[in-house]
Amino acid sequence: MSTPFLAVEDIFKTYFLRGKRIDVLRGVSVTIEKGELVSLVxxxxxxxxxxxxVLGTLDAPAAGRMTFEGRSVFDMNDAEVAEFRNRTIGFVFQSHFLLPEFTAVENVAMPALIMRKDRKEALKRARGLLERVGLSHRAEHKPGELSGGESQRVALARALILEPALLLADEPTGNLDPATGEGIHTLLREVNRDLGVTAVVVTHNEALARSLPRRLRLLDGQVIASEDVAAQA
Ligand SMILES: Nc1ncnc2c1ncn2[C@@H]1O[C@H](COP(=O)(O)OP(=O)(O)O)[C@@H](O)[C@H]1O
Ligand SMILES: [Mg+2]
Incomplete structure (x- = not known):
């Protein structure tokens, strides 16, 4: 059997809040292959x-295993995990978290600049990514001069600047109107297809989830269903 791209097994996570125990994840197991585009509803x-x-190594589970291309992620030390995360994973959240004092192209380049990559090269790549998300004409705009949908497209471009193998998006359309949200999902499909980036997209919008090739569903702390739906162009 070949090594899966990403495999999580028996993930448990419990929160304790004012003496009350919340068992959020109760043995989540799932395998995701390279190049997949998966929604999580x-x-x-x-x-x-x-x-x-947990998938993004931003939080450690109480128990469970996770391997990325055969490498056991939770056995890494803190420095190794941080390096793994920077090198491998791009994040998009519900809020775009763009830096207000920087332009769109600077925001997209920021992760590369923080990693001390060549500035000229980083800005050039950032412009290319802005073009990909259809925002060349907004490159010099600051976040305050962008719409919600445009800001989220900038955030998506920023998530791609370090060429992540895995893109994790948490309700990226949660703050957007339906048509704009659909535009983001179209972009996610294009980015998945053209850049080969594997992506997991959390959404509570079932219609948007249905537009992605594979759906995972969380219920009672477990992934209870993994439906393969026909991929849409
Ligand atoms: N830091 C935390 N401390 C205590 N409980 C939390 C914390 N984060 C999340 N929870 C609880 O865990 C459950 C799952 O939260 P979450 O993963 O944010 O759900 P979802 O993203 O599906 O809406 C919720 O009941 C939430 O209240
Ligand atoms: Mg949430």
């Missing part, structure tokens, strides 16, 4: 963000 509070944060 489930009711509000079902643990979608918690699970995505």
């Amino acid at each position: 489930g009711a509000s509070g079902s643990g979608k963000s918690t699970f995505l944060h």
